[in-house]
Amino acid sequence: MADFTSAVYQNEFLPDGGTDVNAIVTISCTGAGTAGQSGxxxxxxxxxxxxxxxxxxxxxxxxxxxxVALDHIVDGTYFAVVAGNHQAYLAYPVTRGGQGMVRMxxxxxxxxxxxxxxxxxxxGxxxxxxxxxxxALFNSxxxxxxxxxILLTDGENHNETPQQLDAAIQAAIGQFQCDCRGIGVDWKVSEIRRVAQAxxxxxxxxxxxxxxGAxxxxxxxxxxxxxxxEAELRVWAPQGAQVMFVRQVSPTVEDLTNRSRQVNPLTLGYxxxxxxxxSRDYHVAVRLAAKAVGQEQLAARVQLSVGENVVTQGLVKAKWSSDDTLTTRINPAVAHYTGQTELAEAIQQGLAAKAAGDDATATTKLGRAVQLAAETGxxxxxxKLRKVVDVQNEDTGTVRLKKSVDKADEMALDTASTKTTRIRG
Structure with a gap:
């Protein structure tokens, strides 16, 4: 049976008039077992x-x-194989109605x-x-x-409109998870990232x-x-508070803020x-109404729920203080993952500017990315950045764009931009 634990990392002290509380919540799972074996x-x-x-x-x-993938599907699992070009074909199982999947x-x-x-x-x-x-196959x-x-492609989505792809992605949200891989350099990272993130x-x-194969x-x-x-991250915040954002920050940066559902009047589910x-790390930011120095408050209750069963929870707290040595500290985990989130944005924005021919912006953004990558380890x-830019000073983020860059190296940097590293020590 799966066992979940949680830990909260934050500076709970706020200055007089302070309102914003940031915390990193680490949730770990052990004993998860095998897919399809636990109900x-x-x-x-x-x-x-x-x-x-x-x-x-x-x-x-x-x-x-x-x-090779077939060999790793556990017996008893339902499965199917789809071949895709300008249409989608059910390659296996061969069926004309009823269930479109069979047990392995x-x-x-x-x-x-x-x-x-x-x-x-x-x-196409x-x-x-x-x-x-x-x-449709899953729903059958x-x-x-x-x-x-698992979705493999080697090219851009040329045979349908962007609106058709958007509609298909939207219809698939919450229906199944999908890991996407691109072979070669003729596919579009931003296009496939949209599918994977959704x-x-x-x-x-x-x-x-x-x-x-590997x-x-x-x-x-x-x-x-x-x-x-399936599990849901639930964030309770007190009456009058605002959940500013909820992000997964490890092992990858994924913004969950706009994917919430209302569990009850004070709780959102992600x-x-x-x-x-x-283990996964989540950055939760909550804005409270300021209280007087000396007062304290529960700022958020962060839970993981499997079905309707809460399997672990962490408490995010707030205490108002006039002691600057307490209120000015930035928790190392919060600082680290704030930098990792900015790193992902800097890489993606830098590569987009480079593709658009805006070398000045690309240099600035990728230089900042080099600096952040060094700072956060x-x-x-x-x-991957060193394959795209010549680094003159890592500490200041001073770089030059390389005159010749292998497109695969650029795409590898782009796809890896959201991968984070855990805080050292």
Missing amino acids: GDAGEIIIVDTSGSMGETNMEAAKNAAI DSSSRFQAAQAIRYFHSDG TAIGSWLNLTR VPGLTQRHA LLGTVDIIPHPTQM VFAELMQKSMGRGVA PTGAWGDE NEEATA
Whole structure:
């Protein structure tokens, strides 16, 4: 049975007239078990881009990777395989009605692998149609409590309008989670990031076809290790208070603020998706009405709920003080993750400016990113930034844009921009 714990990191002291309380809430899970083994069935769908741009090399690698993913789906899990180009096709199982997914066993695994081997590259790209079919397949199986997909693409969404893709993403929110991967350099990071973020998944680049099998294996293993199908972060704040924002800040930056639902008049709920054995950090900011020096107040109650059962909670507090040595301290965890959030924004804005030909803004933003990466100890971001800019002074963020940059390196920096590093010590 899954065991959840929580810890709160904050400076609870506010100056006279102070109103804003910031806290980092760390929630950890152990003993999560295996997907579909703790009440309710799990479902997995593998979505493979079979458009003409995939070509022979990428297509063969994608077929092999999809077959590897099948090997990591636990027996008894419902699954399906979707082939996508300018349309979406149900490659396996072969069905004309009823449930569009079957349970995994040795027979269905073999048949699905045979179907995948017939894939060939042809046609265009319409990712919205792939998402629509995936949603319909999940909805065809009653009682699926956990729904996860892996989506692979190599190109931009040329065969449907942005509005069609937006509508498909919107319709899929809350229906399933989706980890997205792009092979090569001809896909659009911002486009695929929108899909992944909306569907509580991840986005990353696969620079070379030979890496695809290992990526698919890791994604499926992680999904199968999420024995808690779905959980909700709930934030209670007192009457008259305002929850300014709620962000996941580790292992990635994900702004949950606009994804809230009203649980009761004083409590908002935020989706977190499925959980395995892991820890996640959340930055919660609450604005209170100022109180007199010497008074104290509960600023927020942050809970994780599985169904209607609260499995852990942390308390965020506020105390008003006239002691400057107390009120001017910034909690190290709050400072660290504030920097990590700014780092993600600086990288994305810098790369967007570079793509638009605005070298001055790109230099400023990417220089600030170098500075923040060094300050927060994000070595992965530092290494990726150094492939895009020449660093003259890390401490001041003085950089020059490289004259020649491999597009894969730029895309790797972009996809990794939201990955954070935990506070040192």
